[in-house]
Amino acid sequence: MAILSPETLPSTTCSPTGADDRLARLGVDLSKYPSVWQRETYEPIPSRANREIHGPILRGFGDQLLGKVSNPVMLTHIVTTRCNYSCGFCSFADTLNAKTNELSLEEIEKTYATIGNNLNVIVYSGGETTLNRNLADIIEAAYRLTPVKSVYIISNAWKPDLLLQITHRVLQRCPDLHLTWSLSIEGPKPVNNATRYTKANTWDAWQNTVDAMEGLKSIRERFGYDQLDVQLCTVCSPGNVDVLDGWYATVRDELQPDKWNLNLMRKSVQMSSHQLASFDARRASRQLEPFEAKYLQITQQVREDVLSGKLKFLYHTRTPEDGALKSAVDLISQEENRRTVLEEPLQFCCKAGNLGAYIGSEGDVSGCEEFAHSPAENKSFGNLRASGYDFQAIWRGPKAQQYRLQAGKARECQGCTLESQRNYPSILLSFKTLLKAKQLAGQIR
Numbered sequence: 001m002a003i004l005s006p007e008t009l010p011s012t013t014c015s016p017t018g019a020d021d022r023l024a025r026l027g028v029d030l031s032k033y034p035s036v037w038q039r040e041t042y043e044p045i046p047s048r049a050n051r052e053i054h055g056p057i058l059r060g061f062g063d064q065l066l067g068k069v070s071n072p073v074m075l076t077h078i079v080t081t082r083c084n085y086s087c088g089f090c091s092f093a094d095t096l097n098a099k100t101n102e103l104s105l106e107e108i109e110k111t112y113a114t115i116g117n118n119l120n121v122i123v124y125s126g127g128e129t130t131l132n133r134n135l136a137d138i139i140e141a142a143y144r145l146t147p148v149k150s151v152y153i154i155s156n157a158w159k160p161d162l163l164l165q166i167t168h169r170v171l172q173r174c175p176d177l178h179l180t181w182s183l184s185i186e187g188p189k190p191v192n193n194a195t196r197y198t199k200a201n202t203w204d205a206w207q208n209t210v211d212a213m214e215g216l217k218s219i220r221e222r223f224g225y226d227q228l229d230v231q232l233c234t235v236c237s238p239g240n241v242d243v244l245d246g247w248y249a250t251v252r253d254e255l256q257p258d259k260w261n262l263n264l265m266r267k268s269v270q271m272s273s274h275q276l277a278s279f280d281a282r283r284a285s286r287q288l289e290p291f292e293a294k295y296l297q298i299t300q301q302v303r304e305d306v307l308s309g310k311l312k313f314l315y316h317t318r319t320p321e322d323g324a325l326k327s328a329v330d331l332i333s334q335e336e337n338r339r340t341v342l343e344e345p346l347q348f349c350c351k352a353g354n355l356g357a358y359i360g361s362e363g364d365v366s367g368c369e370e371f372a373h374s375p376a377e378n379k380s381f382g383n384l385r386a387s388g389y390d391f392q393a394i395w396r397g398p399k400a401q402q403y404r405l406q407a408g409k410a411r412e413c414q415g416c417t418l419e420s421q422r423n424y425p426s427i428l429l430s431f432k433t434l435l436k437a438k439q440l441a442g443q444i445r
């Protein structure tokens, strides 16, 4: 292990540039973060030959035609449900910090070794993912033991230098991997810092997120990490509905992440943490809550801006065409959620539990988080600890057969807007939506 020489440290005498002015406006001081300027070096892990998405998609279509159960193409892996923040819109708001017996690295390695030959995308979520100290080791295990190509890490960015260190390590150890950080931010500083409740009043969660984003963009340029993307993620909720118009303009024109996600507050937390009528009651009265109406308005604006080139989704992909296709898939996913809110006919069926898999922090396997943690009826396919970490034994067991047939039809599914668990795996296995994505990609400027 070596440290790069200190000549790479920032000069305090260089004259300010437009980029410096922008960072100053955002309150970003990258000289605070050693990992922006220097890195530890790591040996690459020998890579598996083929990590392209085409093989998994073709095998998925083949299995579908033959009526066989596919191995998962996409995995949502909850690495912890601990968090140092306390946001009312969190999917785990009711049980945050209640479960601490997380799967160990060794347990996860055994699981990944049995997950099959189709895995292409892993979304690491929580809780705060970086509170699991093994996060970088877990990603490396996935790279060694599976054909994964894309890894997404969702984080509240509480410690920017830690995110930079993880990035240096993962991108050097796993040179064929595409890494995306999805950083949470809920609006302008006062709204964000009030919404992302932390115990210390002086804690500036907003600044940490913006610093982490700029630090990641900076190391991409400095160290040539051309497979790194940095997204910002905002949850559309009653807490920020009044500021979202201005916030969207700020994100688009000033913050300029590689991509911005606007997620609708999950149905499962809408009633538990907020004084809202139930989803069923709201739909029966045909009333939209203000945050739902705002979601429809802003996502429509995002669509128009992406197609006109006013908003860029800057995916760092091998070719611009691949990036446009990813952007088109995002727009289709967003359109599906708009249809869900409006109760219009949906574009595709849910493939959770088929192409999409879910692993909870303590080893529950299911098709999605709603199935795994449903208080009405737990639809976990089984637990890894009880099955000797044999993912296939659970994935092909009787409970999995029973519950995957209910995907898209169960009580939990009404009003579901789970992008990475419902929409993305399903879009990939529908000729109709893949064709639509191709056409849409051609329209993106």
Ligand code: SF4
Residues within 6 Å of the ligand: 350, 351, 352, 367, 368, 369, 370, 371, 406, 407, 408, 409, 410, 412, 413, 414, 416, 417, 418, 421, 422
């Ligand atoms: S529609 Fe949503 S809740 Fe239902 S199985 Fe699919 S991902 Fe899970």
